Amino acid sequence: MKKLLVLILVLAACAPARTDCGLEWRRPMSVDMPGAGTVYVKWTAPAAVNGLSQKTVSIWIKHDDLTDDGTLFDLFGSGTNETFYLYFVAGSAQKIELAVSTSATAGTWRTTNNVVTDTGLWYMVTVTYNNGSLSNDPIFYINGASVAITETSTPTGTIDTGTSSDFYIGDPGATFNPNGRVADLRVYNTILSAADILALYNAGAFSPSYDTNLVFHAPLTNAKNLGGADFNGYTLTSSTTLVDRINCAVGTPSGSPLGSSSNP
Numbered sequence: 331m332k333k334l335l336v337l338i339l340v341l342a343a344c345a346p347a348r349t350d351c352g353l354e355w356r357r358p359m360s361v362d363m364p365g366a367g368t369v370y371v372k373w374t375a376p377a378a379v380n381g382l383s384q385k386t387v388s389i390w391i392k393h394d395d396l397t398d399d400g401t402l403f404d405l406f407g408s409g410t411n412e413t414f415y416l417y418f419v420a421g422s423a424q425k426i427e428l429a430v431s432t433s434a435t436a437g438t439w440r441t442t443n444n445v446v447t448d449t450g451l452w453y454m455v456t457v458t459y460n461n462g463s464l465s466n467d468p469i470f471y472i473n474g475a476s477v478a479i480t481e482t483s484t485p486t487g488t489i490d491t492g493t494s495s496d497f498y499i500g501d502p503g504a505t506f507n508p509n510g511r512v513a514d515l516r517v518y519n520t521i522l523s524a525a526d527i528l529a530l531y532n533a534g535a536f537s538p539s540y541d542t543n544l545v546f547h548a549p550l551t552n553a554k555n556l557g558g559a560d561f562n563g564y565t566l567t568s569s570t571t572l573v574d575r576i577n578c579a580v581g582t583p584s585g586s587p588l589g590s591s592s593n594p
Contacts, residue, residue: 351578359561360390361572362588363500365398365509369585370500371548371572376579378545379405379517380492386518386527387416388456389499390535390594393449393510396420400508401501402455403515405492413492416457417506418446427482428457428468434487441470442478449510452594454531458521461489469521474531476524497546500587511590517546535594541576548574548581561589 363369379385389402398420405414415429419440424447427440446453456471464485470477499515500507514535520543522530530540536549566572566583573580 351573351575360392360511360513360590360593361499361566361583362511362563362590362592363400363508364587365395365400365507367507367585368502369507369587370401370498370502371566371581371583371587372502373497373548373574373579373581375494376497376546376574376577378519378574378577378579379497380495382491382517382519382545383462384458384460384519384521385414386456386458386516386520386522387414388454388514388516388527388530389416390452390454390513391418391446391508391510392452392592392594393418393446393508395509396424396446396449398509399506400510401498401506402426402508402512404498404501405495413490413495414459416455418508426455426457426470426472428459428470429483430459430461430468430485431490432464432485432487433490435485436483437464437481437485437489438483439468439470439479439481441472442480445470445472445477452513452535454535454594456522456527456530458527460521461491464489471524471527471531474528497581499581500585502584511592513549513594515546515548516544518543519545545576546574546579547576548572562591564589 400418402416413431419425424444425441430437459468460466565586568582571580
C-alpha cells in the first residue's frame, strides 16, 4: 500500500502543467500597465464576446496610483464607438463606471460610493448586464459583493451589442490607461447570480473552475513565448501574446506593458 501511495505521488509530481490553447497555468502572471501612453492588450474581433445580449465581465485590478483614470476593458467598435466600456474614475471619485453605446444616447452608470480606495490591494471588479431592454440597469460587484450604482446618463435608441468589435485591456486612444496591474479577465454569456460571483471571488484569480457559460477567459498567466525569461518586469511585445483559453483568441500587447509576479 505504501509503495502504491509513493508511486501515485511521484506520478502526480511529474505530471505536466495544465494547458489550454498552449497556455501553461504553472506560472501566474499579471500585466503591469503604466497609466500613461498608448499601452494596451488587444484581441481582434473575438466572436465570443460580440453580439451578447447578456453578459458578466470580471477582472482583477491593483492600482499603484489613484490619480489616473483607467480603462479596465473595452469592447471597441469602429471609429470611437465603445460598445461596452468599463473604467476606473480616478481622483476624489475612485469609482467604477460602465458606458454602453446605443444608436442615440449612450447609457452610463457608476458606483454611488468610492469603491477602489487603496493602492497596493487587489480588487475583483465584476459587472453583469442584460441589454434586452433600455430600462435594465447593470449590477456592479466589488470583491464578490454588490454595490450601489447611480445612472449618470439614461440610454436611448438601440443598444449596440457589437458585431466585429475588438476587445481591449487599456485604452487604444492613449487617454485612459490603468496605473497598476490587471489579471484574470473573464466574460460569461449569461447573468451570473450573486452567489456565483461571490464563489468566483472566493475561488481566487486564475481558478480553472466556474467554466459554465464562460466564453472568454484571458487569465494573463505566462504569456506565450516567454520561454525561460523572468517574467517579472519583462517587457511584453507582439511576440509574447496573451491567450483566451476558451477559444484560443490571441491578445497582442502594444506599447510595452510589463509582466508582473504580483498576483491576487
